[in-house]
Amino acid sequence: MLDLSLLPDGGIGWLDASGEHPDIVISTRIRLARNIEGYAFAGRARDGERLRILSQVEQAMRGMRELHHGVMLRVDEMPSDDRMLLHERHLVSRELAGLDPQRPVRSGAAVYLTRGTSVMVNEEDHLRLQAIESGLRIGSAF
Amino acid sequence: MIQLTEIEGTGVRLLHLCERCAAERGVETTAAAPKPQISDFLQSVHQAMQATQGDAARCAFCSSTFRDFRSTGRLGCAHCYDAFEKSMRDLLRRVHGSSQHIGRRYESPASHVVPDGGTANELRDRLRRAIDSEQFELAADIRDKLRGME
Numbered sequence: 001m002l003d004l005s006l007l008p009d010g011g012i013g014w015l016d017a018s019g020e021h022p023d024i025v026i027s028t029r030i031r032l033a034r035n036i037e038g039y040a041f042a043g044r045a046r047d048g049e050r051l052r053i054l055s056q057v058e059q060a061m062r063g064m065r066e067l068h069h070g071v072m073l074r075v076d077e078m079p080s081d082d083r084m085l086l087h088e089r090h091l092v093s094r095e096l097a098g099l100d101p102q103r104p105v106r107s108g109a110a111v112y113l114t115r116g117t118s119v120m121v122n123e124e125d126h127l128r129l130q131a132i133e134s135g136l137r138i139g140s141a142f
Numbered sequence: 143m144i145q146l147t148e149i150e151g152t153g154v155r156l157l158h159l160c161e162r163c164a165a166e167r168g169v170e171t172t173a174a175a176p177k178p179q180i181s182d183f184l185q186s187v188h189q190a191m192q193a194t195q196g197d198a199a200r201c202a203f204c205s206s207t208f209r210d211f212r213s214t215g216r217l218g219c220a221h222c223y224d225a226f227e228k229s230m231r232d233l234l235r236r237v238h239g240s241s242q243h244i245g246r247r248y249e250s251p252a253s254h255v256v257p258d259g260g261t262a263n264e265l266r267d268r269l270r271r272a273i274d275s276e277q278f279e280l281a282a283d284i285r286d287k288l289r290g291m292e
Binding site: 035037039040041043044124 | 203204206214216217218219220
């Protein structure tokens with residue numbers, strides 16, 4: 001079972017109703033998709049290519065001080081229950097978690113988590129950046 | 143034979159008409175449409191053949207084909223945009239009417255700020271334009287400014 005203490009704020013900090021208009025707006029989520037030059041898109045890339053993409057992303061993240069307090073999780077190495085848990089907490093998409101029997105989890109699928117922010121690797125795009133905050137906080141999330 | 147169903151009040155009347163009688167009654171029928179020419183048929187066959195050839199084209203970087211895009215809805219890599227440009231533009235024209243954006247464009251927030259000054263007529267003109275472009279927050283600001291002037 002996934003150790004929830006590994007997840008910054010348990011992965012559900014956005015549920016604390018601390019944002020603006022929490023009685024109307026549960027959360028604000030912004031997702032940005034980016035792809036790395038020189039690789040086929042994630043849906044077309046072969047397993048080895050996806051693992052090279054992940055390796056390149058991890059190397060780049062090590063060089064960024066702002067990302068030192070987060071945790072990188074290998075979704076492709078998790079059992080289905082743990083992947084379901086991440087999806088239920090809106091930390092990964094259904095596609096990355098491989099919850100659809102016709103579309104199982106693919107190699108190189110990973111997610112980097114820090115408080116209020118996550119980066120999915122090898123989902124529909126090479127990188128899917130996500131910021132999620134409680135209530136209506138568009139500017140802060142962006 | 144054209145079959146015409148007329149509903150008058152609670153009654154329904156079914157008429158069987160020839161082309162001439164239908165035309166006299168002003169009934170539009172497919173029989174009145176011009177018969178397809180052999181040239182139209184050959185053109186549609188040529189277009190279908192071109193589409194098939196376009197589907198078989200392959201991207202040199204990722205080896206995906208336009209047929210793959212049709213079946214998955216996703217391109218294989220950044221180079222696919224160049225490899226399938228013609229087919230993509232044809233598809234965009236069929237679906238959206240153009241291969242270039244011809245609709246509304248984003249305006250930066252700075253342009254929404256109501257400038258100080260300006261006559262009442264200028265403000266009314268700006269108010270009308272804001273309403274026409276559905277910029278209702280800007281329209282409300284201009285309206286308040288007009289009220290302050292009147």
